[in-house]
Amino acid sequence: MIDFIWLTLFLSGIVIAMFTGNMSHVANAILKGAESGVQLSIGLISAIALWLGLMNIAQQAGAVGWLSARLRPVARFLFPSVPPEHPAMGAILANMSANLLGIGNAATPLGLQAMRELQTLNPDKETASEAMCTLLAVNTASITLIPTTVIAMRMQYHSAHPTAVVGTTLVASAIGTVAAIALDRMYRTIDRRRRGKA
């Protein structure tokens, strides 16, 4: 699947550049793209290190355990394959809380921690587990209470009501999240059936 998408992005780009005469842009994009890929990764170090550090404190103080207990019913419904006492559950819950609070740069490091924990439960280390797919579905649709970045951008462009989008974002992201969870369930069932037959 990922091979196909990767190839399509490259091939369609190169073929279309033949007709649009953008080949020099494409050549440039290959080199520049590699550069910004590295910059993106390096740029993540600060946020990941900061939040992993803070989370370690919260975990040792028992805060993560407390939060897990509160959100456990939701998480149990979403991640039936993860044992409730497993550290993966704590990481998943911390990631969900960060998403909800709109602290996007905290959600990614916590999500990565959850992936690491989920990987320990995964029988096939190269194939995504069902719990991983659900975690990704919840994260890509990310239900948002306060869209911090967008509000900041609106302020910068002299909006009279920068926070006017809080309500619309909440409604839209809630619908998106419900859809993502439903789609995840649907495709999980289809996938199980297909695997059952094979």
Add this chain to the structure above:
Amino acid sequence: MMQQAISAISEWMLPLLVGVILLHGMVKRVPIYSAFVDGAKGGFGTSVRLIPHLIAMVVAVSVFRESGAMDLLVKCLRPILHWLHIPAEVAPMGILRPISGQGSLAMMIDIFQKHGPDSWLGILASTMQASSDTTLYILTVYFGSVGINRFRYALKVGLLSDFISVLASVFAVSLFSGMIHF
């Protein structure tokens, strides 16, 4: 008033959260400094593991965009989007949103400059940007960090729910601007 309260909350959230975590750790007798440093150590390794995955994906997306293929895709999809009542001005943004977060942010700013952030289109672009995330990037980073190569149905679910998020944004903005009445 309400608006001031919300922007105050978003400014206070991060510092308050840090303060609460540190204070709570102290109360529970956690050695907070060494616990922080211990946890933060993992940040470097995780980021470095991501480098090859992000290079692969960012190069491909750059090629796709710079060649003009992205513009062509937007042009082809425009009639369908029009039929779904998605305004043509935000259509490129909706298509770009799951592929490139920076790209769609740039398009949102472009809409702000042309139509104003408080216009109907400005509000819609803001909602679309805020209510969804960069699916391709998240998949690359999350799966890349643990070395997973087979995504199974995760990409399909992500892209489909992004599409639903765009429709939901149009719906939510229409709802709030009073274009839909119950």
